[in-house]
Amino acid sequence: MKINSNFSKTPNGIKTNIKLLENVQEYVDIIEYLREIFDVDKPWYRGVSHAKYELIPKVYRDRLWERHENYEWWLFVDFSNKARQFIPNHNVYTTWKWYFTMQHYGLPTRLLDWTEASLIALYFAVRDPNNTYIPSVYIFDPYWFDELQNDRKNGDGVVYNTDEAAISEEHKKLLSSYLESDEECPCFPICLRPPVVDNRIYVQKSVFTMHGKYINPFKIIARKNKKARIAKLRFSTTSAGCIKGQLHSMGITEGMLFPGLEGLSEDIKWEFGIE
Numbered sequence: 449m450k451i452n453s454n455f456s457k458t459p460n461g462i463k464t465n466i467k468l469l470e471n472v473q474e475y476v477d478i479i480e481y482l483r484e485i486f487d488v489d490k491p492w493y494r495g496v497s498h499a500k501y502e503l504i505p506k507v508y509r510d511r512l513w514e515r516h517e518n519y520e521w522w523l524f525v526d527f528s529n530k531a532r533q534f535i536p537n538h539n540v541y542t543t544w545k546w547y548f549t550m551q552h553y554g555l556p557t558r559l560l561d562w563t564e565a566s567l568i569a570l571y572f573a574v575r576d577p578n579n580t581y582i583p584s585v586y587i588f589d590p591y592w593f594d595e596l597q598n599d600r601k602n603g604d605g606v607v608y609n610t611d612e613a614a615i616s617e618e619h620k621k622l623l624s625s626y627l628e629s630d631e632e633c634p635c636f637p638i639c640l641r642p643p644v645v646d647n648r649i650y651v652q653k654s655v656f657t658m659h660g661k662y663i664n665p666f667k668i669i670a671r672k673n674k675k676a677r678i679a680k681l682r683f684s685t686t687s688a689g690c691i692k693g694q695l696h697s698m699g700i701t702e703g704m705l706f707p708g709l710e711g712l713s714e715d716i717k718w719e720f721g722i723e
Contacts, residue, residue: 461672461673462670465478492639493565494569494586495563495570497573503667507520507558524557528546548649569587570691582682583683589605589678594606596669596673597638606619608638608640609640610641610642636660637657638660639655639656640657651704
């Protein structure tokens with residue numbers, strides 16, 4: 449697939465392909481092109497099933513903050529108090545570990561899921577082919593984002609670890625500010641590498657952005673930066689099933705991403721054509 453600067457437009461500052469992609473190979477070709485022009489070795493990816501879905505965490509999508517400015521904090525307190533009975537080693541859980549566990553089990557937070565694996569992101573975009581509309585994959589450079597937000601030199605960008613024993617006091621202070629009340633919390637997200645609280649985080653190569661006060665910060669950043677290292681790759685709706693089949697043949701399956709009986713059952717259903 450021949451790719452040049454004319455392959456995309458930039459609505460809201462986010463580079464977006466004009467012609468909808470129809471297969472995995474086209475996707476891989478464009479990713480290599482973007483990695484080169486973004487000058488990034490390991491970009492992050494996020495797959496969404498509908499083109500209208502933006503880079504907004506669940507707590508903001510559901511407008512839960514309108515109920516009370518500290519609504520998320522009360523959810524956190526309630527979860528961490530009641531979940532202890534199910535976690536034998538809860539006494540060694542840090543605040544961040546509780547927060548990631550809360551996200552993992554479906555409660556709304558300011559965390560947004562990404563992955564370091566391009567094909568895994570694509571799988572999540574086409575996971576349910578009959579319920580997609582122009583499925584899309586976002587791609588961005590987390591190191592550039594940190595350089596931009598924290599006034600660092602090119603090449604000095606950081607993805608932050610939340611393990612308190614492994615981070616500097618400077619980083620610890622920055623990280624803790626994201627767990628403060630709305631008034632104290634920073635405006636823009638921070639890029640995080642999570643503790644492995646579940647094997648799914650490992651196999652899905654999960655990483656996260658932890659969002660601050662702004663509801664749609666990536667749109668703000670992209671509008672202000674003509675060379676923003678963020679893109680949205682869109683796929684043909686009618687090709688979703690075919691793309692999922694291609695990924696399945698490459699070993700990107702439900703059972704691989706969700707190890708256990710449930711994932712195994714989904715793989716068998718797919719192979720036998722069972723809805």
